[in-house]
Amino acid sequence: MRILEFWTGSEALPITGFVIRAIIVYIYIFLMVKILGQRSMGSIDPLDFIFGVVIGDIVGEPLSSGDLPLGGPLASAGLIAAFHFTLTYTALKTPRFRRVIEDEPLIVIEKGKILHDQLKKAKVTIESLLMDLRLRDASDLNEVDYAILEANGQISVIKKSANQALTPTDMNMDPKDKGYPKVIIEDGKIIHANLKELGSIDWLKEELLKRGHRNPHEIFLLTIDETSGWYISPKQQV
Structure with a gap:
């Protein structure tokens, strides 16, 4: 293997060339993440997600295709990282811009x-x-x-x-243990499979009436737990 084949690429790149490339890319990404800070690791917001996908695509292809040079993808990844860092820093310092990208x-x-x-x-x-x-x-x-x-x-x-x-x-x-709350009404629709374990539709309407709700269709979400604890969230009035 020529000395710089791992860098310039070759159609017949040996396994050792791929190993060297993998080590270089790993160290490069590791240093990039350290420079960008813990935010890129601890909080995956849309901006970080886009950054991760693009960087993975750029540096991943040279690891699977030995004939591609390594310098170009690393330079592109560095440019994307610099752009990502600029956006992140600007968002940190400028609240108005932060609302645009986050x-x-x-x-x-x-x-x-x-x-x-x-x-x-x-x-x-x-x-x-x-x-x-x-x-x-x-x-x-x-x-x-x-x-x-x-x-x-x-x-x-x-x-x-x-x-x-x-x-x-x-x-x-x-x-008493409350157990797993059963969804009885979801978006105004009665979940009959769950209701039949507790009572009839007439029973449900009667209980709702006691709680100030005349029509099940007025309920956005109703759950009942194993201690007969009710949670009712009515639909918003338009």
Whole structure:
């Protein structure tokens, strides 16, 4: 193997050439990430995602095609990294520019009420929202004060004050397990498969009437847990 074949490329590049290329690319990307800072690793927002995809495509091809020179892709990757760093730094220093390239946090639950218009805007389904809440130990929607869709696509949860610090264990209480809340009504539609485990449609309408709701179609989300705890979020009035 010629000395610089790993750099200039060759159709008959031996395995050692690919190994050297892999080492160079790894060190290069490692140094690039260190220079850009931890933000690119710890928070995957749309800008970071685009950067990762483009860099991976640029430096990945020379690792699979030995006949391509290595200098050009590395130079291109360096230019993309510099551009990414410039955008990130500008967004950090200029709030107006930050709003252009970064999404603002989006409130999807406000004061315990689900804002289904915001869910539609963010293209988040009820199933996805409930999954994210369960992952954050907030399966009981009655305990949620605010839920915010962050710029990196994750949902953060702020519980009501009464549900934050003091727990039943601290009070030497032994509450019943609430279990898995069943979705009974979703976007005005009754989930009959879940309802039949609890009661009839007439029973549901009667219980809703007791809680001030005449029509199930007025409900955006209704869940009932194993302790008969209800959560009701009515549809927003247009």
